[in-house]
């Protein structure tokens with residue numbers, strides 16, 4: 001038997017040596033997901049939300065790939081993220097969702113990023129910066145329609161309408177955000193749509209945007225001029241009540257550090273919260289909650305723990321998940337099918353992010369943005385680029401901004 005019978009692990013042995021496992025990001029599948037959302041949204045423009053390191057998938061490789069297949073507008077949360085996006089997409093429009101602060105105007109100007117402004121004082125600061133610098137950069141305006149997070153009130157937005165008759169008014173987009181888009185039957189969706197349509201129609205000639213991933217699936221009247229998918233690009237299900245229309249992008253395999261036999265009656269892990277009811281064979285694998293595998297998914301008796309796929313078979317996690325390790329019950333896997341050094345699958349092979357989110361007591365979004373930094377990253381289908389440019393590497397380094 002070869003040490004790595006799993007041919008899907010294609011990463012050089014040296015990189016692998018220092019890592020807890022291999023996180024695979026399939027950029028071709030990501031691009032296919034973007035294209036399928038684009039064709040659903042057409043004639044609206046399809047942008048891409050790449051905040052939070054592209055939901056843990058790597059901001060630069062993701063942005064570069066999507067730009068190469070025709071995505072022209074990107075959304076990030078912070079200015080630091082915008083800098084990375086600019087390096088990956090020199091010509092794209094880049095919006096910074098968390099907005100503008102007076103002391104960072106020069107950075108916005110230098111990388112030509114567009115703040116999404118949601119407060120009249122913030123707008124005044126941005127205007128003051130543009131005036132003093134003689135800069136004619138653009139911005140988006142966020143309008144609150146019920147989320148009560150960021151955004152001008154509808155009345156405040158109405159006060160800005162006369163401005164768009166001025167030359168160099170600077171407003172490239174008006175947008176709002178849906179609070180309940182993943183729940184198709186929630187009446188809030190129609191209320192927010194009506195409120196946003198009313199105010200957006202007064203900003204004639206300005207791009208209007210409302211829909212996130214799930215919003216795209218609420219119907220074409222939600223698409224307006226531009227849609228803003230994030231989660232669905234990375235394979236999360238935008239329609240939780242139905243089958244997932246997206247393809248999985250992320251896979252995670254970790255190595256077996258040890259295989260051990262546990263006699264009947266013994267306990268496993270911190271707190272001794274799991275007892276072997278039969279002679280049990282365990283695979284101890286090298287990932288834990290420090291790698292973003294939430295402790296909430298532990299195999300405590302009386303609860304349904306998360307599972308791993310070992311030699312093609314689903315096996316339960318048993319005992320408490322520790323910081324760097326966890327135990328998988330492989331008693332039912334044929335002897336000889338696995339041994340120390342082999343990989344087990346934690347994401348992929350039918351184990352979905354949404355399912356894992358359920359076990360973690362959260363949503364697939366948080367599973368992705370929690371993915372640890374000790375994995376070797378294996379990007380498939382990447383776009384060739386200037387090797388001198390700094391980048392997300394395949395080494396298990398901290399890739400967060």
Ligand SMILES: *Cc1c(COP(=O)(O)O)cnc(C)c1O
Nearest residue numbers: 049177212213228229230231232
């Ligand atoms: C994060 C975010 C999105 C993307 O949402 P998904 O549900 O991941 O598609 C869109 N718009 C705004 C304002 C956001 O903050």
